[in-house]
Amino acid sequence: xxxxxxxxxxxxxxxxxxxxxxxxxxxxxxxxxxxxxxxxxxxxxxxxxxxxxxxxxxxxxxxxxxxxxxxxxxxxxxxxxxxxxxxxxxxxxxxxxxxxxxxxxxxxxxxxxxxxxxxxxxxxxxxxxxxxxxxxxxxxxxxxxxxxxxxxxxxxxxx
Numbered sequence: 001x002x003x004x005x006x007x008x009x010x011x012x013x014x015x016x017x018x019x020x021x022x023x024x025x026x027x028x029x030x031x032x033x034x035x036x037x038x039x040x041x042x043x044x045x046x047x048x049x050x051x052x053x054x055x056x057x058x059x060x061x062x063x064x065x066x067x068x069x070x071x072x073x074x075x076x077x078x079x080x081x082x083x084x085x086x087x088x089x090x091x092x093x094x095x096x097x098x099x100x101x102x103x104x105x106x107x108x109x110x111x112x113x114x115x116x117x118x119x120x121x122x123x124x125x126x127x128x129x130x131x132x133x134x135x136x137x138x139x140x141x142x143x144x145x146x147x148x149x150x151x152x153x154x155x156x157x158x159x
Contacts, residue, residue, distance in 0.1 A: 001146060001150070004060075004064065004139070004142065004143050004146060005064055007060065007139055008060035008061045008063075008064045008139060008143065009061065011057045011058070011059075011060045011061060011135075011136045011139065012057065012058055012060070012061035014057050015053075015054040015055075015057035015058045018050050018053060018054045018057065019050065019051075019054050021050070022046060022047050022050040022051070022054075025040060025043055025046060025047075026043060026047060028040060029043040041121060041122065042119070042121040042122035042124070045119040045120070045121055045122055045124060046122070046124070049119065049124060049128075049129050052129055052133065053129055053132040053133055056132070056133035056136045056137055057132070057136045058136075059098070059136055059137065059140040060136050060139040060140045060143055063091075063094065063140050063143050063144055063147070064143050066152060068094070070087075070090075084151065084152075087147075087152060088147070088148045088149075088151065089148070091144045091145075091147040091148040091152075092144065092145065092148035094140075094141075094144040095140075095141045095142070095143075095144030095145040095148060096141075098137050098138070098140040098141035098144060099137075099138070099141040101137050102134050102137035102138045102141060105130050105133050105134050105137060106130070106134050108130050109126075109127045109129075109130025109131050109133075109134065110127075112125070112126040112127040112130060113125075113127035
């Protein structure tokens with residue numbers, strides 16, 4: 001799990017850098033628009049592209065730290081063993097869902113590459129976004145699978 005944690009942390013840092021960069025681009029565009037009457041062409045496209053990639057990059061860290069929403073209304077009075085079993089089953093389902101998303105994103109990226117698909121204003125190649133999303137989706141699936149098998153411990157802290 002230590003390797004998975006380091007990879008998840010790297011993904012989260014990359015997502016933070018990506019969002020910080022896109023925030024700065026947006027600020028430059030807004031300042032340029034309001035003060036000088038000029039804007040950065042395609043800033044809206046870049047924001048959308050970066051947000052999609054950043055969401056995928058944050059997912060491994062979120063799963064590792066059990067940051068997903070858990071509704072325990074029906075299981076609040078269940079035994080600790082039952083809750084642990086349900087948590088493991090949920091992690092397995094999440095792993096399957098992330099694997100499915102990674103597979104479909106791979107196919108989408110290959111299709112975007114084959115068709116030379118790009119954004120409307122900048123022509124930014126869409127396959128790049130898919131390529132940025134697939135590794136963190138696979139990592140999230142691996143983390144979920146590991147949690148379903150081993151349980152939920154991170155750095156010696158059992159939750």
